[in-house]
Amino acid sequence: MSLFLIAALPFLGAVFPALLIRAGRNASASAAGLTTFLAFAGLLLHAPAVFSGEVITARFDWLPGLGLNANFFLDGLGFLFATLILGIGLLIILYARFYLSREDPMGQFYTYLLLFQGAMVGIVLSDNILLLLIFWELTSLSSFLLIGYWKHLPEGRQGARMALTITGSGGLAMIGGMLILGHIAGSYDLSVILQNKDLIQASPLYLPALILILIGCFTKSAQFPFHFWLPHAMAAPTPVSAYLHSATMVKAGLFLMARMWPVLAGTPEWFYIVATTGLVTMALGAVIALFKDDLKGLLAFSTVSHLGLITMLLGFGTKLAAVIAVFHIINHATFKAALFMSAGIVDHEAHTRDIKRLGGLRHLMPVTFTIALVAALSMAGIPPFNGFLSKEMMLEETVHTVWAGSHYFVPGLALIAALFSAAYSFRFIVHVFFGPKRDDYPGHPHDPGAGLWLAPAALITLVILIGLFSAKLAGPLVAVAAGAVIGGGELPYYSLKLWHGFTPALYMSIVAVAGGALLLAAHGPVMRAWNAAPRPEAKVIFDAVMEALARLAKGITDGLHNGAITRYGAIMVAFTLALGWYAYESGTTGPATRALQAIEPIPALGWLSLVLATLMIVARHRNRLLALILVGVVGLVVSMSFNYLSAPDLALTQLSVEVVTIVLMLLALNFMPKETPVETPALTRLRDGAIAVVAGIGSGGLIYALMMRDFAAPPISEFHLANSYKGGGGTNVVNVILVDFRGFDTFGEIIVLGIAAMVIYALTEAVLGSRVRAYLLNRKPDLPQAGDAHPMMMVVATRVMMPLALMIAAYIFFRGHNLPGGGFIAGLIAAIAVIMQYMASGFSWTSERQRFYYHGIIGSGVLIAAATGIGAWFNDLPFLTSAFGYLHWPPLNEFEWATAALFDLGVFLAVVGAVLLALESLSRFAWQPGISSEHAMDINPARDDEPKKENEV
Amino acid sequence: MELLVASAVGLLTAAGVYLILRRRTFPVILGLSLVTYAVNVFLFATGRLMVNAPPILNKYAEVAYTDPLPQALVLTAIVISFGMTAVVVMIALAAYLSAQDDRIDMLDDDAAKTGEDA
Structure with a gap:
């Protein structure tokens, strides 16, 4: 069995006990036992080779630039420890099954235990010290969970915290030591380091590296003066103590000392320390x-x-x-x-x-x-x-x-x-x-x-x-x-x-x-003498040190973070400006190499309206509604300039985002004060104005300087332009970049968007579940309301437009690969089509006709995108590699298919779901009893009082 | 043309920063929107400005194309900034409704209170 698999099995298996606990405690324990057994059997298969002196290796370059390789090797020492970890692990799993009581969450226990086991196996099999450090920290974390397993016991929680503090800070020291060691040896691979004894021991950095590594080992293996955490960790359930604190984790420090023995031992420093x-x-x-x-x-x-x-x-x-x-x-x-x-x-x-309280138990x-x-x-x-x-x-x-x-x-x-x-x-x-x-x-x-x-x-x-x-x-x-x-x-x-x-x-x-x-x-008298003698109590000292540290940290934090967010903002902008100024002063700028392009009258007009709108926003921002409308003007000008400057995709996106953003802000403004009061002193406003002007000059100047110079290096987009059609099968390079060349970014992006929408939903749930709900229900609108909440003209118009808008979305979606459009824009347009229904016909009417939950739409979008990406694996290609081809169905024209379109469908769904979930959540604030009526319009166009089901979509 | 774009970026940044430094949530959100425009246009302009050269490949003629990569980056940035704005708006609204106050600065007594809760 590959060493990768042996190390990975406990981690993979860790899911099952937690899941299977529903099927009973035996199922959970068996899953844990089976996982461990498989790993153990895999290990034992290597036994003949190990006993004949072979070293088994498994290598995989992970981040070679950093020297971080997922390299594993199995020699005698690793075999001994892995045997202890997995063999005793099996016994512990059996023991724990009968030790834990019915009230204890056993699934959790085995999951933590397997995580810990995986981390330990990882330590002893690692051939890369960076990888080893990762596993090392994982043991600290998973043992924290295990020690604190009985969450209801304060001793358990305190013991877990203490163990984590001590072994965690030791781990930090060890990271330093290991990095120094790797620096001396010129490699982070153990097999290389172990060959360089003379080089390492001759280095002036030997002693610092040794001390730092030993701090890590001593804390983990509970050596004096760090020994005190171990007795406090005994608050853990006994299977944990038997496993972690006798056979495995505390031996990790010993293992590392033994592992490093060939290069670190043999010096007087080593001996005396x-x-x-x-x-x-x-x-x-x-x-x-x-x-x-x-x-x-x-x-x-x-x-x-x-x-x-x-x-x-x-x-x-x-x-x-x-x-x-x-x-x-x-x-x-x-x-x-x-x-x-x-x-x-x-x-x-x-x-x-x-x-x-015990005695006589032998009978x-x-x-x-x-x-x-x-x-x-x-x-x-x-x-x-x-x-x-x-x-x-x-x-x-x-x-x-x-x-x-x-x-x-x-x-x-x-x-x-x-x-x-x-x-x-x-x-x-x-x-x-x-x-x-x-x-x-x-x-x-x-x-x-x-x-x-x-x-x-x-x-x-x-x-x-x-x-x-x-x-x-x-x-x-x-x-x-x-x-x-x-x-x-x-x-x-x-x-x-x-x-x-x-x-x-x-x-x-x-x-x-x-x-x-x-x-x-003579135990009685000796014990009395011992109890009478004064001695330092480690926990008291530890607690005092911790409290002092916490006080210090709190002092610094409170001093810097006094709650004035405006102050943080001002400091941040000013500091960024200072950095920019420093860079400008200390760097060199070449002469301008590009000529200014002529200014046409229409762009100039757009610029003028943007400037006026922006200045007006600053001057009149206290009137919030006005400021919001003016922001819309700025957004429109920005969209138009994208269009003018050869970016039709951006123009379409900006335009549709503009619509949803303004609707969203209007919804929010509905519940907020419509005016911003004057409360900052004139001097503060002057200061803020000065900071703002300098920031504006800085960013404007920077982009001006950039635009006046040619690219310092040939842009990578030359590759995109050259390969978009050949490799991606689309002529709209921006879209091909999004769904193909940089598909992974886009994949992350739609996930982020989905998460943002979920956050909004969760916040809405939280707020509506609090006492705010009562306030909202009894709230009287602070502006005069329209006499006709759902004007008939608007209702009819939006319903007629709904299929048209959806058709345009589909059109934009399908042409996206070759012409401006694509999943993002199509998603926004489709979302706007639905939002129009909310606006015209009301929340209740629209919600009643909603068939699919927006969460599901987001999820299906992400899943479709992921499935498209994974599909590439079946052809032995990396994640998200696209494929395309051409189909010819007579009498139709030849047309193209591409897996990228499927990916774009995922993008489309995620965007639709996210936008609508966000807006729907916000509109739920406005719900009040009696607001919903049987019909969206007070006059039913069907003149039929029965609720319609089919033809009112 | 470059002058117009650069001055617009500068103006939007300045106005945005000024509004972000206000003490109420709504102007801060507006300021963020303005800064978002500025940043997006800034990123877009790093591809240099070209008129009538959209990066849509022309199969029939050799024509110039503008840099498509900043466009792709800005496209996602626009959508993500919508997500960000929506979350911020939601937080602002929730905070206002819960506290009946839309100041962003935590007053001293507020800070003391949350400090004890934590």
């Missing part, structure tokens, strides 16, 4: 975990600690440490996910996860007890489970690590961490499952159905099997993954086995386990 951070995180997390009474809190801090452990190993920079890190990633994922799931089972059945929940016991012992590092193996190897490695000259610093802290780790693991078992049975559990704890325990049981099977047969089971995977981490070359000698002889690590393990047991025995 990464190893120290990991070491501190490991120790700190282990200590805090012991004192958490919340089961998931304990597991969260233990996860922080284990992530620190792996980070530390990667930080050591030795090949052996990298091998151990890979091994521990596998082990941790298995036992920690199982632990989270068993904590979830306890919570689900006992209705609490407070350790102080009540034997299955859960067994699962938790095995997983916890593995976490504590007890043989023969897998956790023991990697922990032992880790301890051995610390013994050989020198930190700033000290031989004891690293092993010492590691021993403390191991000791506390054993202690909290024991506590998880002893304080929850051992002890006497209690009679005050909030719920009635008992073992759940197999649906809940199957998934963790599968995982602890792995825990045991990997522990016993490590070399056989995990060996090959560790070898290929570690081989990918160290970037080729020989793997160091290591052996995955339980017994290594009497090594320092063994003694350290014994001390840790014994010490852990002792610490647990």
Whole structure:
């Protein structure tokens, strides 16, 4: 299966759980499970190749100019992580099906989960760091949705926000780091970057890039001092915690460090930053975990600690440490996910996860007890489970690590961490499952159905099997993954086995386990001492910082945005003018190369009326009706000048748009004051006038300068002129550009128009649904009304004109490809034909005869245009490639057909629908009871009082 | 001819900007319309002015054609600006009907109120 498909499957499948939830929760869960299974199976098909050392690639140039290529590759490391993500994903989907209650929107859950899964798979398969960054941000966003899944819980919302803030800002830092890295290497492709170790480490930008990338990794993988978001993210449902916070998302940072290991590791900077951070995180997390009474809190801090452990190993920079890190990633994922799931089972059945309220559960929940016991012992590092193996190897490695000259610093802290780790693991078992049975559990704890325990049981099977047969089971995977981490070359000698002889690590393990047991025995007093000691509370600090930032942002925003929109407008125009002036001053202008054309008398007359009308608008704009009519005059002159200046299509469009715009504004003005009061001081008007005059001189001067010079480069329209007939099959080049050469623009354009109409409709609905409706219903017109609302002459005239107007629209539409016309203009004319009916015969009369909803007309227009475009795909051509030909039906003349005409039909419908929806929405404001009458005219021309159905269209 | 077009663009821009800087919705909408004319004519004029040379191909004779591309751009711009005007008119109307006030500036107490709601 192509890597594209593996990465895309979860995204594609994410639609189905949300849709199928109507068919039941099993259908929804099965859809999610099937999607994951398909992707997982596709991944496993590559297993033989990966294990033989091949790297599978899938490449697709997306935006090569930016270095952004959709390149994927699958090597050992990617395979390991993809296996974890998809394999544990399957188990989580099963577990979540039985964990979530009936009240939880399960469809949403699986959709979010699949989105997250897709983003994670994308991260681990990306061969382009820009692509990787996109997936990285997607994990932050989708995990935000998952953590905040229980929207009703404030902890959930706060935890989600905190996680997004921390990992999101880390992601920002990482974008910077990755861009620097790509800049140094000269490519954004990982496979190229990974070959340039010397170049990157010698660069002066190495350290900034390293720090920025590490901030990204540390925030994601909850390393000190960013570790605090992880425990707060535990407000998520347990399946989310088990998936995101043990097996996958928090490992994304580790993955990236491992991925970048060949080029970034091995320097002192890397060692001191990464190893120290990991070491501190490991120790700190282990200590805090012991004192958490919340089961998931304990597991969260233990996860922080284990992530620190792996980070530390990667930080050591030795090949052996990298091998151990890979091994521990596998082990941790298995036992920690199982632990989270068993904590979830306890919570689900006992209705609490407070350790102080639990105990004695081993009699009540034997299955859960067994699962938790095995997983916890593995976490504590007890043989023969897998956790023991990697922990032992880790301890051995610390013994050989020198930190700033000290031989004891690293092993010492590691021993403390191991000791506390054993202690909290024991506590998880002893304080929850051992002890006497209690009679005050909030719920009635008992073992759940197999649906809940199957998934963790599968995982602890792995825990045991990997522990016993490590070399056989995990060996090959560790070898290929570690081989990918160290970037080729020989793997160091290591052996995955339980017994290594009497090594320092063994003694350290014994001390840790014994010490852990002792610490647990003394838990009561130690806990009291811990609670008495003062320590910083991360959430309080975080909240304070956030609030300070929000205050700062609000201060700046309020200072700049004081609500005076006129002021913003003035500043914006003045600033634009200043920029223009700067460009004019600093640039050069060549001499004029074109001659002025002579001024004919009629254009001069048009110009004069435009000038007079415009000046009058400014002078008399307080009389709104007059100003509106004068704007109509300006529009007419503009249309005429388009016609005069060889743009017949524009003239037609402008003319018809003019009609609809003026009608629309008149409708609006009907409800608004008819006068604008004088309220700005003379000085302000003078200032505005000055700004306006300068703006006018600027734009007029600019276009004058442009018109007096020839094109700086040959215009691309030469291509359009040359190919319009040959390639597009039409002689009206403007129309061919619209429906063919630039068809995609037009497609976007009709969608925008449709959206605008929908916005207007939605606003109308909102306004008419509010108390404004009462005002409108009781509103008395402020101008005298016509005695005859629907004058007979007008009604008759518009009805006679309706078919004529439609015929002209059809004519304009059909000739559009070769002569001035086309979908836009035809659509406007058809809309005007209908508007005339509204105006003459009234809203009610016209609405009653309306057969098709305007929404549907807009939608069908967009769909027809899209379908035409997609049709090209079936001929292996890009979207919207047009085809045309000629038909000859005797005795008719030969005539042309073109798919572009179908596209133009889409444009036509969208324009008709949008214009009419906008105007119809506005006219609904005028509706008042009693306004509608049986007949449009008070005198019925048919002299028949029965409502007519057929002949009154 | 160029002088007429350039001065018209300048005048329409000036009048439009002046009206946009007024404090009531209706003059602002009118100002936007005037600026729209100015911008459309401006874009159109970047193709340079030609009389009697519409970009309709003549199969029978070699004739000059004006630049069709700015025309195509302006054609869609005209239609889209209708959509824009319609939305703005609608917002202005809805705001006026809801608040019985057509000032565009948010007064200080208004700003404080919405700030608290948000």
